[in-house]
């Protein structure tokens with residue numbers, strides 16, 4: 001269990017800069033999610049932390065000690081990577097005990113540790129099973145137990161749940177988070193799934209094109225995205241093209257609205273969350289109200305999503321339904337955009 005610091009880490013593959021001067025501090029016991037679209041460099045960054053890839057520049061420090069050139073097997077990290085599958089010819093117990101047997105732990109100690117770890121992943125009765133007899137979710141949990149067998153200084157996971165179906169994935173996200181909290185192990189997880197990151201992370205690091213776009217607590221990032229990329233990637237946002245008119249006023253194709261801040265002039269992107277929009281029947285009356293036409297209603301029971309065209313720009317509003325959806329395609333509506341919910345970025 002340790003503090004990790006990344007100091008201006010760079011990785012180049014020929015002409016491609018996969019990771020571009022990343023600075024990051026991961027305090028002891030913290031759960032960090034590296035989040036970003038395919039190709040943003042998150043796996044490469046994790047592989048450098050693991051010692052599987054050598055940085056082109058920068059330093060990695062663990063508790064102040066420079067580990068940039070330390071080989072992977074001497075770092076004492078636990079890893080769950082897609083490429084590190086379970087050994088198919090070994091039983092569950094032999095898989096979990098693998099690192100302990102390499103270290104020469106005696107058989108009784110190995111058995112005790114395996115029992116503890118299988119309890120921890122809530123699969124106490126499968127020690128003697130063959131890997132081929134396990135479901136996908138059981139395999140992932142065994143891989144997690146195997147990585148935790150030697151009390152890792154850092155626990156590194158690369159998309160460990162991505163091959164599972166949605167329900168199981170969501171259940172294991174919660175279990176993995178609870179397990180990490182109980183053990184207090186410093187953890188870094190790579191994912192492209194923002195919901196997964198929001199569920200598990202103390203700190204989310206949003207990456208794009210090799211760079212950190214923003215890092216912070218999940219709700220902090222959700223509420224105060226640093227730029228349009230983050231606003232769009234974390235949750236869903238309505239992104240509207242407009243022009244700043246000074247004093248927080250933004251001209252949108254459908255009319256002028258007041259926002260809580262942003263640039264004084266020039267082309268801007270205004271971002272507003274679907275749950276912050278308010279829809280009502282009839283013509284606009286009052287500030288920050290635009291007129292629109294409902295083009296689509298998606299009612300999935302739990303929430304109702306209303307797509308509205310406002311002078312050529314599409315806005316999506318989400319609400320918890322009370323009875324039948326209040327609007328249907330073709331209805332004229334008023335969309336209210338509360339000023340405090342609009343975040344404005346330079347375009």
Ligand code: ATP
Pocket residue numbers: 013016017018036037038039040041042043044045192
């Ligand atoms: P994904 O979610 O698709 O795995 P990622 O965010 O993890 O994407 P990386 O795998 O880190 O992204 O890749 C970042 C960039 O570096 C990509 O442009 C990729 O093509 C490139 N890259 C990664 N590994 C290598 C390599 N061994 N040789 C050359 N280019 C590489």
